Amino acid sequence: MEQSSINEAERLVINSFLTPSKPIRVDLYKLQKDQNNYSCVGVVGAHIILKENETTLYDDIYSDSIFTLNYFPVAGAAYSIEVSYEDLASAKATTNIPKAIRCTGEFTYGKYWDIRSFLIKLNDFIVPPDNRASLWITAYQETDDGETVQYNEIYINNVFIDKTNSYGGMGTVNDIAGSIYYESFLRIKNTNIHKMDELIFTPVKVCYFEEEFLLNQEKIKVKLITAGPEYDQYSKNLYEQKNRIIHEEDISSVFYQPCPVYCNIENGLGLFAGMNEVDYYFDYPVKTE
Amino acid sequence: MNEVVFSARRKNIDSRGLGNMRINMEQLKISPLFLGERDIIKTLQFLPGVSAGMEGSSQLNIRGGTNDQTLYLLDDVPVYNQSHTFGLFSIFNTDAIKSVDLYKGGIPTQYGDKLSGVVSVALKDGDFKQYHNSLSLGLLAGTFASEGPIIRDHLSYVFTGRRSFVDLLYKGFTTISGGQSGAMIAFYDINAKMTWKMNSANLLSWQLYSGYDDIYGMNTGRDRIRNERYFEKFGYGWKTFMTALRYSGNLTSSLQFIANLYHTSLTNFNRVTGKFIAPDIEYKKENVESSLMNEMGGKIAFEQKTGTNNSFFYGMEGANQIFVPDCVYKRENSSEILYNSGQLRLFKLSAYLYDEYRYKHWFASLGLRASLYDNWKKKKISVEPRVKINTFLGEKNKLMLAYDRMHQPIHTVYEMNYNFQADYWVPFQEEILPSANQASVGWKNFTNSNLSFSIEAYYKTMKNLLLIKNQENYIDFHTDYETGKGKSMGFECLLEYSRERFTGWISYTLSKSDRRFEDRTYPFKYDATHSFSTFVSYKLIHNEKTTHTFSLNSQANTGYPYYVPEISYPGLGLPTLSNAYPGNSNIYSVDYIPQYPNVRIRNFFRLDANYTLERPCKKGTLSWQFSLLNFTNRKNPYAIYKKDDKYKAFVLIPLFPSVAVKRFF
Numbered sequence: 001m002e003q004s005s006i007n008e009a010e011r012l013v014i015n016s017f018l019t020p021s022k023p024i025r026v027d028l029y030k031l032q033k034d035q036n037n038y039s040c041v042g043v044v045g046a047h048i049i050l051k052e053n054e055t056t057l058y059d060d061i062y063s064d065s066i067f068t069l070n071y072f073p074v075a076g077a078a079y080s081i082e083v084s085y086e087d088l089a090s091a092k093a094t095t096n097i098p099k100a101i102r103c104t105g106e107f108t109y110g111k112y113w114d115i116r117s118f119l120i121k122l123n124d125f126i127v128p129p130d131n132r133a134s135l136w137i138t139a140y141q142e143t144d145d146g147e148t149v150q151y152n153e154i155y156i157n158n159v160f161i162d163k164t165n166s167y168g169g170m171g172t173v174n175d176i177a178g179s180i181y182y183e184s185f186l187r188i189k190n191t192n193i194h195k196m197d198e199l200i201f202t203p204v205k206v207c208y209f210e211e212e213f214l215l216n217q218e219k220i221k222v223k224l225i226t227a228g229p230e231y232d233q234y235s236k237n238l239y240e241q242k243n244r245i246i247h248e249e250d251i252s253s254v255f256y257q258p259c260p261v262y263c264n265i266e267n268g269l270g271l272f273a274g275m276n277e278v279d280y281y282f283d284y285p286v287k288t289e
Numbered sequence: 290m291n292e293v294v295f296s297a298r299r300k301n302i303d304s305r306g307l308g309n310m311r312i313n314m315e316q317l318k319i320s321p322l323f324l325g326e327r328d329i330i331k332t333l334q335f336l337p338g339v340s341a342g343m344e345g346s347s348q349l350n351i352r353g354g355t356n357d358q359t360l361y362l363l364d365d366v367p368v369y370n371q372s373h374t375f376g377l378f379s380i381f382n383t384d385a386i387k388s389v390d391l392y393k394g395g396i397p398t399q400y401g402d403k404l405s406g407v408v409s410v411a412l413k414d415g416d417f418k419q420y421h422n423s424l425s426l427g428l429l430a431g432t433f434a435s436e437g438p439i440i441r442d443h444l445s446y447v448f449t450g451r452r453s454f455v456d457l458l459y460k461g462f463t464t465i466s467g468g469q470s471g472a473m474i475a476f477y478d479i480n481a482k483m484t485w486k487m488n489s490a491n492l493l494s495w496q497l498y499s500g501y502d503d504i505y506g507m508n509t510g511r512d513r514i515r516n517e518r519y520f521e522k523f524g525y526g527w528k529t530f531m532t533a534l535r536y537s538g539n540l541t542s543s544l545q546f547i548a549n550l551y552h553t554s555l556t557n558f559n560r561v562t563g564k565f566i567a568p569d570i571e572y573k574k575e576n577v578e579s580s581l582m583n584e585m586g587g588k589i590a591f592e593q594k595t596g597t598n599n600s601f602f603y604g605m606e607g608a609n610q611i612f613v614p615d616c617v618y619k620r621e622n623s624s625e626i627l628y629n630s631g632q633l634r635l636f637k638l639s640a641y642l643y644d645e646y647r648y649k650h651w652f653a654s655l656g657l658r659a660s661l662y663d664n665w666k667k668k669k670i671s672v673e674p675r676v677k678i679n680t681f682l683g684e685k686n687k688l689m690l691a692y693d694r695m696h697q698p699i700h701t702v703y704e705m706n707y708n709f710q711a712d713y714w715v716p717f718q719e720e721i722l723p724s725a726n727q728a729s730v731g732w733k734n735f736t737n738s739n740l741s742f743s744i745e746a747y748y749k750t751m752k753n754l755l756l757i758k759n760q761e762n763y764i765d766f767h768t769d770y771e772t773g774k775g776k777s778m779g780f781e782c783l784l785e786y787s788r789e790r791f792t793g794w795i796s797y798t799l800s801k802s803d804r805r806f807e808d809r810t811y812p813f814k815y816d817a818t819h820s821f822s823t824f825v826s827y828k829l830i831h832n833e834k835t836t837h838t839f840s841l842n843s844q845a846n847t848g849y850p851y852y853v854p855e856i857s858y859p860g861l862g863l864p865t866l867s868n869a870y871p872g873n874s875n876i877y878s879v880d881y882i883p884q885y886p887n888v889r890i891r892n893f894f895r896l897d898a899n900y901t902l903e904r905p906c907k908k909g910t911l912s913w914q915f916s917l918l919n920f921t922n923r924k925n926p927y928a929i930y931k932k933d934d935k936y937k938a939f940v941l942i943p944l945f946p947s948v949a950v951k952r953f954f
Contacts, residue, residue: 008881013858029859038856132766136864159617159628163578168523168561172572178621179563179574185864191630191765225864233759235864242863242876255525256928256939258852260882261860262759269858269881 008033012083012091012268013040017231018073019275020097024050024057026067028083031269042066046085052077073274075099081272091268099128100276101135101193101226107282115204116173120222120282123198133276134232135193136225137186139203141217142281148221151203153181160196162187165239177202187236222280230273233262307677307689307731307745308394310336314413317383319792319826319840323897324918324947326427329389330371330379333408335822335844337781337796338393338745340815343849344893344925345941346376350815351393352727352749353777353802354405357701357714362409363531364482364496365547367402369555369582369714370529373476373502374429374453375941380500380529384423384434385449385480387413394729394747395677395691398641398656399590399604404697404725404751412496414484415445423909425951429453430476444485452477456503475503478529491538500529505560521563528556543594550587556580557713575620581613582714602656603642610635610699612715614764633764635698635716636663643675650681662698664716671696671722689731689745697723702760718767723753725775739788744781751775756806756884773806775813790828797821811885812850820846835904843896850886854931857881880931890929895942896920909954918945 013029028043042065050058050069058069073079080094104124110117120139139151157178165183172179177200188196203220227235241259263269312332323331333349334341340350348356348371361368363381371379381389392400392407400407413436420437434449456475478500485493505524511517533551540546558579565572586608593601616629643656654677662669673694681687699716700723717723731745752774759769779800786793798820802813826840860879898920903912919925919942926938 008856008883015859015861017861027859031856031858040858138864157619157621157624157626159619159626163559166576168521168563168574168576171519171563171565172574172621175621175624178619179572180561180576180619189761189765227864229762233762234861238860238876238879239863241880256930258854258882260852260884261879269879271861273861 008038010088012043012046012085012088012265012270014081014083014091014093014265014268014270014272016081016270016272017275018079018095018097018273019277020073020075020100021277022072024067024069024071024073026050026081026272027270028062028065028067028085029270030085030088043083043085046083049080049082051080073097075276079272079274083268089267092266093264093268093272095230095264095272095274096228097274098131098133098226098228098276100278101128101131101133101224102126102278103224103280105222105280105282107220109285112285112287116202118202118220118285119174119176119200120203120220121198121200122222122224122280125193125196127193131226132190132229134190134227134229135186135188136227136232136235137188137199138184138223138225139201140221140223141205141284142219142221143216144218149205150184151205152184153204153206154184154186154201155179155181155204156186156199156201158196158199158201160188160192162189162236164236165243173202173204176200187232189232217284219284220282222282224278224280226276226278228274230262230264230271231275234271234273237261306395306679307691308338308392308396308729308747310391311388312391313388314383314386317386324377324428324916324945324949326378326949327383328379329381329383329386329410330408333389333391335794335796335824335842336391337783337798337820338747338779338800339391340817340820340846341844342815343927343941344895345927347372347379348376349391349406349408351406352747352779353775353800353813353816354725354749354751355701355815358403358405358697358725360400360403360407362400362407363498364412364494364533364535365409365549365588366496366531366533366551366553367584367586368498368529368531368553369584370500370527371408373478373500374474374504378430378476380478380498381410382432382434382449382451382478382480384432385412385447385482387411394693394727394745395689396675396693396695397602397654398643398658398673398675399602399606401639401641401658401660401673401695402637402698404695404723405749412480412482413447414492414494415447415482417442417445417486421953423951423953425949427949428947429455429474439483442486444483446484447480447482449480450477451479472504472506472524475501475505477501487538492536494535496531496533496535498529498531502526502528515567517565517567519563519565521561523561524559526558526560528554528558530554530556545592546590548587548589552583552585554581554583555714556582573620573622575618577618579613579616579618580713581616582610584608584610598647600645601642602645603640605638605640607638608636610637610716614713614715633716634665636665637661637698652679653677660696660698662696662717662722664698664718666718667720669696669698669717669720669722671724685735687733687735689729689733691727691729693725693727693729695725695727697725700755702757702763715764718763721753721755721772723751723755725749725751739786741783741785743783746780747778749775749777751777754804754806756804758884771806773804775802775804777802777813790831791826793823793825795821795823806884809885814851814886815849817846817849820844833905835902838899838901838903840899840901841896842899843894845894846892848890848892851888851890851929852882852886853888853929853936854880854882855887888929890926891924891938893925894921894923895925896923906952906954909952911953912951914949914951916947916949918942918947920944 016026029040030043082092084090103122106121108119141149155173155177330347342348388411390409415436422435425432430453432451436447456473482496503526508521531553535549537547561576563574588606590604612633619626639660641658645654656675658673660671676692678690727749729747733743756771757763762769782797784795802816822844824842830837862876898917900915922944924940927941928939
């Protein structure tokens with residue numbers, strides 16, 4: 001670049017995922033400029049106004065950069081936040097907590113040792129009405145003592161899954177799940193949720209490092225994330241941004257394009273987004289011979 | 290009786306009127322080479338007021354407009370893609386072309402539906418008397434062309450076929466070697482035209498264009514001991530198709546008409562195919578995600594001479610367009626799924642008329658075009674007045690003035706995309722129909738028969754432009770977009786000189802183009818204050834036995850505005866644990882890219898040198914073309930990105946030699 005006009009204003013960064021399964025937490029930072037360098041530092045002593053359906057939940061100065069409130073967001077409610085700090089412009093955002101999408105689940109397999117025969121079937125989806133949310137699905141290996149490792153390849157043969165994170169596998173995992181896998185998550189956009197009657201997939205964990213092997217797996221956990229529009233756009237954009245990195249100036253560069261990440265903070269940066277999570281557990285096959 | 294020979298200066302670019310330039314095949318022979326090929330789009334990119342966009346593209350961004358605001362016509366039929374192989378070549382095969390008209394302003398009323406300009410490519414009719422053939426081989430592709438009579442003096446044909454061959458060589462190599470991985474490009478196109486001369490006044494012709502592009506990665510392997518083989522191919526591509534039936538004739542001595550019926554389409558695809566073969570197993574997979582666009586239409590145009598100084602032009606055209614933005618085909622062995630998310634549609638109907646009137650040294654063209662656009666949810670009517678007035682000041686100076694209003698009912702949906710991306714078209718939504726108004730003036734000087742010099746200035750405003758923030762929501766819910774305005778003004782000069790063995794031209798554009806969205810004004814992505822290009826060609830040896838021509842072409846312009854991640858801030862991660870992404874550990878950091886360009890990239894400069902040898906053979910001619918692309922090895926950025934907290938630039942075209950051979954017979 002021979003000519004540059006980068007001159008970003010100093011402003012607040014607000015980060016929060018609001019979900020009924022966790023108490024409210026908001027991370028606060030300040031983007032500051034020191035000569036030509038920008039950095040983010042935690043903000044202590046900001047004035048925070050947090051409302052639920054116009055009812056004030058908090059209105060005071062907070063003495064930490066990580067704001068926590070022992071209060072669980074409510075599905076279907078609207079939340080707003082306004083943060084003021086020193087002479088920076090007040091940063092504001094609003095979001096809604098979507099009601100959870102639910103389903104029934106079933107786990108089948110062939111031989112207990114044959115992970116390629118594992119099939120998780122989700123069906124009978126219950127989608128709350130007037131819902132602009134999308135559905136994200138992740139799956140995990142879990143032990144009884146809470147150790148968790150995420151499945152990083154989910155094989156599925158279904159036309160309703162967003163192709164953003166899809167890859168062609170080197171072969172078919174099984175006749176039902178096919179040979180196309182999705183990196184770590186499945187995303188079904190809002191308009192496709194209503195068309196979908198069932199999802200059948202095979203989760204696979206590919207270990208890149210030895211320490212990733214999870215011994216004594218007891219459960220498979222499947223998480224359904226009902227993603228409000230803000231959460232959905234942010235996560236999709238961030239995935240795209242992280243995956244469109246040019247591989248050291250090879251020919252893949254011809255596909256590169258700048259990829260901004262969604263932000264809903266007025267006068268600031270970050271995200272204030274509602275979501276809802278439901279977990280489904282399936283017992284891991286036990287050794288039978 | 291002695292033969293009388295009239296000689297006229299052969300101009301490279303025929304500046305026909307304000308904002309209108311014509312290049313015919315003879316002129317194209319003396320034009321810049323790119324990878325050993327002469328390409329009509331690459332030649333047009335040398336003209337003032339026309340921006341190529343990023344290096345290597347086949348785009349024409351005219352007077353502050355985007356490439357999707359340029360109407361591309363092939364024998365009067367619209368085509369919705371003009372690129373092969375990231376834009377390294379255009380789809381227009383020079384062996385099939387008769388002439389090309391570029392309109393930047395003063396756009397006749399028979400052209401519409403795009404805001405910024407028109408490129409009208411006329412395909413040639415086959416020779417009704419003699420056969421001509423040619424075979425050429427370049428660095429990436431080979432071309433065959435043939436034309437001649439089917440029924441002498443009545444029915445003729447033209448056929449051209451072009452295909453990349455690097456991919457074929459690579460495929461052969463992988464087959465022999467037993468397994469490889471790699472990336473490859475492949476393309477082909479065919480042009481065919483048959484013309485029936487019914488009588489001296491009536492012609493019926495059928496034309497076809499079919500093009501295919503595939504940019505893919507491939508994995509192949511073989512285990513000879515276990516007798517297993519696998520093959521996998523994944524990548525992007527697109528298919529461009531056009532076919533038309535055209536009739537032109539004279540109804541009376543003063544009334545001519547042209548009618549055509551056509552079908553044109555564009556398909557973009559993202560495909561994974563694979564095959565695994567073992568003694569007891571054979572497994573096949575195919576996963577294709579595509580977007581389609583189909584258009585069926587017809588036109589009828591009349592030209593009526595109502596006096597020696599007056600001609601009246603009028604006509605109608607209509608088309609039905611169907612868009613399928615999201616189509617999925619999956620096959621796993623014998624199990625198949627085909628799904629599409631629905632169609633978008635557009636019906637358009639236009640009528641136009643204009644009158645060309647000459648009085649002494651004055652020429653005036655007044656016209657009106659009216660269109661109905663129906664996207665099956667909303668109907669919009671547009672009325673477009675067009676005016677052109679020319680006058681001579683003395684015998685050697687011509688003054689020109691034009692006003693154009695244009696509307697555009699379909700558009701592509703990429704805003705930040707600078708580099709390769711297949712065009713993805715959708716019709717206008719809601720009430721938002723982009724429009725443009727342009728006023729232009731020009732002066733042309735004819736002082737010297739070897740030299741021509743023209744200056745044009747323009748001022749253009751655009752409104753109802755779209756800034757799409759989320760493509761998916763824009764298509765599904767008609768949300769997540771902003772409407773804004775655009776403004777462009779410029780000053781263009783073109784100087785041409787040719788004398789005996791020397792030919793050259795210099796073009797310069799001084800311009801300023803910006804966009805205004807959400808109360809913020811920022812430079813248009815291809816805004817370049819200064820743009821300068823030159824072409825010089827000299828015949829070093831020119832006699833009956835051989836012709837050696839050396840040429841140099843150069844392009845330079847101010848660096849374009851660009852979007853780079855300027856700051857990073859803490860993020861919330863992805864819906865996953867960080868251990869799911871071994872390659873992307875930094876998912877808790879967001880690179881902030883503003884909605885507006887925040888830097889200008891390095892100024893662009895490229896100098897190419899070409900040497901052509903041509904000699905007659907027993908039958909026909911043989912020519913060799915040697916080129917050195919980017920002679921100075923300047924590192925012009927094609928993409929700028931941030932990696933490991935450092936800005937990096939990807940250079941598409943380094944110093945690059947090429948050779949091409951062509952045999953006419």
